[in-house]
Amino acid sequence: MHSKKDPNRSINRRIRHIFLLGLVSTGLSAGLGACFSGEEEVTEPVDTIAEPLDTRSTLENRETEVSITVPANWIKADSTLRNSADIYASYPVENLYASVLSESDEVLSQFSLEDNADKYRWLIEEELSEYEGSQKTDVTVIGSNPAVQYEIRGQVDGVSVVYLHTTIEGDDRYYQVVGWTTADRYAENKQTLQNVISSFEGI
Secondary structure, three states: OOOOOOHHHHHHHHHHHHHHHHHHOOOOOOOOOOOOOOOOOEEEEOOOOOOEOOOOEEEEEOOOOEEEEEOOOOEOOOOOOOOOOOEEEEEHHHOEEEEEEEEOOHHHHHOOHHHHHHHHHHHHHHHOOEEEEEEEOOOOEEOOEEEEEEEEEEEEOOEEEEEEEEEEEOOOOEEEEEEEEEHHHHHHHHHHHHHHHHOOEOO
16 A cells, blocks of 8 residues: 555654654643733744743754744653654643654655645544544645645544644645644634644744
């Protein structure tokens, strides 16, 4: 079913490790501060020790030249996830998670943005205990880059979850920028996740 050059093989383990582990991870808890309200902003490298951020912060991966901005009191990537995601951040008290993965495999350029979005989405769907459906949103651009976004719903070990999965086409690579949470918290936190996704910047 998969050819040797199928990009699904190279990212399948990363998908499983990041998007499923996040839902059962534990972390520090802190009160949610102002999300995107014009407060002072700082920039933090992604390879620092996990700790709650004092203020709205831009997390960068300088090696892959990508960044996202998260609200105050989110937590930076921890050591178990740094090797899988370019950027990983969470707010465990609300079960909120966000990550960035970049892929520069030349095989990806053979497929359209929609095709690659379908492949990434399929990988997530395959790892869910129960897949409940997906719906395309009206997001078509992130920054100045073409994008496709889907809400993906399902269950992980009996927990209902929602992924806000965004595929972004760059000049020479594709990016997955994803926010996810439990289904019961999605409605109230959707805008926060969307703000994090929309803050993405890449080369």
